[in-house]
Amino acid sequence: MKKALIYLLLTAVAVIMLYPLLWLVGASFKTNEEIFSSVWFMPKSLGTEVYKNAWDTVTPYTMGHYFINTFMIIIPKIAFAVISSILVAYGFARFDFPMKRLFYALLICGMLMPSIATVMPLYRMWSRLGLIDTYIPLTIPALFAGEGMFVFILIQFFKGIPKEFDEAARIDGCGTLKTLFFVLVPCIRPAVVSIVVFTFLWTMNDFLTPLIMIQSVEKYPLSLALRLSVDSTGQGYEQSKILAMSVIGIIPSISVFAIAQKKFISGITAGGLSG
Amino acid sequence: MKTRIYRNPVGVSKYTGLALISPFIIGAVLFIIYPFIASFITGFTSDGISVENFRNIISDGRIKASAAVTLKYTIILVPLKLAVSLGVAFLLNMELKGIGIYRTAFYIPSILGANLAVIIMWQYLFTSGGLVNQLLEKAGLFPVSWYGDPDAALFIIVLLRLWEFGSAMVIFLAALRDIPRELYDAAKVDGCGRLRCFFSVTIPQIKNIIFINLILQTIAAMQEFSAPYMITNGGPLGSTRTVGMLIYEEMFIYGDEGTANAVSWLLFVFIAAVIFLMYRLTGISGRKQK
Numbered sequence: 001m002k003k004a005l006i007y008l009l010l011t012a013v014a015v016i017m018l019y020p021l022l023w024l025v026g027a028s029f030k031t032n033e034e035i036f037s038s039v040w041f042m043p044k045s046l047g048t049e050v051y052k053n054a055w056d057t058v059t060p061y062t063m064g065h066y067f068i069n070t071f072m073i074i075i076p077k078i079a080f081a082v083i084s085s086i087l088v089a090y091g092f093a094r095f096d097f098p099m100k101r102l103f104y105a106l107l108i109c110g111m112l113m114p115s116i117a118t119v120m121p122l123y124r125m126w127s128r129l130g131l132i133d134t135y136i137p138l139t140i141p142a143l144f145a146g147e148g149m150f151v152f153i154l155i156q157f158f159k160g161i162p163k164e165f166d167e168a169a170r171i172d173g174c175g176t177l178k179t180l181f182f183v184l185v186p187c188i189r190p191a192v193v194s195i196v197v198f199t200f201l202w203t204m205n206d207f208l209t210p211l212i213m214i215q216s217v218e219k220y221p222l223s224l225a226l227r228l229s230v231d232s233t234g235q236g237y238e239q240s241k242i243l244a245m246s247v248i249g250i251i252p253s254i255s256v257f258a259i260a261q262k263k264f265i266s267g268i269t270a271g272g273l274s275g
Numbered sequence: 276m277k278t279r280i281y282r283n284p285v286g287v288s289k290y291t292g293l294a295l296i297s298p299f300i301i302g303a304v305l306f307i308i309y310p311f312i313a314s315f316i317t318g319f320t321s322d323g324i325s326v327e328n329f330r331n332i333i334s335d336g337r338i339k340a341s342a343a344v345t346l347k348y349t350i351i352l353v354p355l356k357l358a359v360s361l362g363v364a365f366l367l368n369m370e371l372k373g374i375g376i377y378r379t380a381f382y383i384p385s386i387l388g389a390n391l392a393v394i395i396m397w398q399y400l401f402t403s404g405g406l407v408n409q410l411l412e413k414a415g416l417f418p419v420s421w422y423g424d425p426d427a428a429l430f431i432i433v434l435l436r437l438w439e440f441g442s443a444m445v446i447f448l449a450a451l452r453d454i455p456r457e458l459y460d461a462a463k464v465d466g467c468g469r470l471r472c473f474f475s476v477t478i479p480q481i482k483n484i485i486f487i488n489l490i491l492q493t494i495a496a497m498q499e500f501s502a503p504y505m506i507t508n509g510g511p512l513g514s515t516r517t518v519g520m521l522i523y524e525e526m527f528i529y530g531d532e533g534t535a536n537a538v539s540w541l542l543f544v545f546i547a548a549v550i551f552l553m554y555r556l557t558g559i560s561g562r563k564q565k
Contacts, residue, residue: 014380024396036404084298091295096281114498116519117543118310144302205389207501223391246392
């Protein structure tokens with residue numbers, strides 16, 4: 001009885017959580033009139049025409065173009081974030097060095113730093129360097145372990161590996177970096193998956209940084225293209241097209257999450273945040 | 276001066292660690308320390324360094340108003356979100372079957388997070404003839420003019436972020452799993468009811484995690500930008516012009532780089548102060564725990 005009540009409660013919450021997304025998908029097939037007159041998500045008819053239109057967007061480029069732009073930011077960012085975070089976390093987890101505590105405090109500071117508070121001076125810095133409207137301001141920070149949280153997660157994982165592994169590798173003649181990449185990194189794969197997935201999702205979601213750093217429509221990532229489409233369509237316009245573009249816009253995140261789900265959640269929960 | 280002994284494996288210099296973290300050191304200088312100093316210089320010293328200049332900025336009506344909006348938003352959202360995420364995590368931790376599915380369902384809105392597509396969806400849900408108003412009418416209630424009423428407009432954004440409670444929930448869930456069963460058993464032997472157990476065993480055991488979530492959510496709330504930017508554009512009557520919106524508007528709409536930087540710097544310092552204060556008030560520190 002009690003269990004049934006809990007299930008009922010959880011199901012109710014699940015419906016609230018997922019219905020808006022279901023509605024979004026359904027509404028992308030609806031006419032304007034249908035959108036604003038029916039609460040049920042199922043559309044009267046399913047035409048694929050709207051998705052063809054949505055793919056073409058209201059801008060001079062297709063969704064495909066914006067996807068490629070987005071991936072041109074995401075792929076280097078993932079590579080940079082993984083490599084730099086691993087090196088830095090290894091340094092913190094396994095070595096002792098001058099001013100270690102100071103740098104550790106700085107790491108936490110950086111993690112808590114709101115990006116809105118730093119984006120204006122950084123805009124000025126990148127514009128002095130003539131790099132506004134390139135992907136450099138979006139990708140290069142990842143090269144310097146820009147996400148403190150990743151370093152944090154990795155440190156926890158490294159601490160979980162017995163130090164004897166390192167010693168054995170050292171006796172067998174491995175240097176510092178060889179030990180890291182051939183002995184330790186294979187042990188922390190779930191954490192690396194978490195970093196890849198997080199970087200993917202956060203870059204897909206990031207709106208503020210591209211809004212400020214990217215100016216020409218040709219270079220827009222997906223988020224800015226969506227904004228542009230909303231801004232340039234007025235009332236009375238076919239709303240379904242915007243909604244269909246939004247559906248296309250969330251498909252990558254949902255798929256990546258679906259594929260990596262298990263490892264990803266174990267990475268967050270086993271990692272730094274639970275300790 | 277006392278020389279410090281560095282505990283490193285044989286043959287490893289004390290600089291090896293420094294070399295490994297050097298990307299972070301460069302990054303910290305470029306992306307944390309530099310912006311902090313630069314925003315102070317641009318924000319407060321453009322017409323010479325003076326207390327006057329500083330006072331003018333903090334007494335600006337627009338800045339005050341938007342600070343009030345941000346505070347109100349944070350104070351409404353953060354406790355709600357923590358309560359919901361802890362409550363749901365608690366239910367999920369009851370060792371029922373099929374919990375994984377629920378966990379995934381609750382987590383999906385969070386992974387989409389600030390995705391613009393979701394924000395656009397939210398905007399549609401609250402239009403005058405949108406889904407929410409249709410449901411309200413079906414339930415026999417009055418439809419709300421969500422975009423016309425200042426309080427309702429802020430509430431749209433609160434609801435959006437509340438809907439994304441999953442990330443906090445996942446962290447709580449992991450913490451709840453770590454509580455040893457014996458503690459509950461012992462409490463039961465001592466005659467604790469369910470409610471008493473929750474407040475006397477669960478809460479004290481996870482107070483560090485509550486604190487971490489509190490900080491993470493507070494910081495996220497205080498830098499809210501994309502939702503008010505897309506959904507309400509700061510309106511009506513500035514009721515959703517968060518500090519993030521204000522910084523953006525000053526810089527890119529009014530071209531006032533000085534104010535934008537001054538506000539950035541103040542936000543930075545304010546958040547640091549809030550974290551420090553919470554840290555002190557809750558009396559939680561890693562060292563005391565051990």
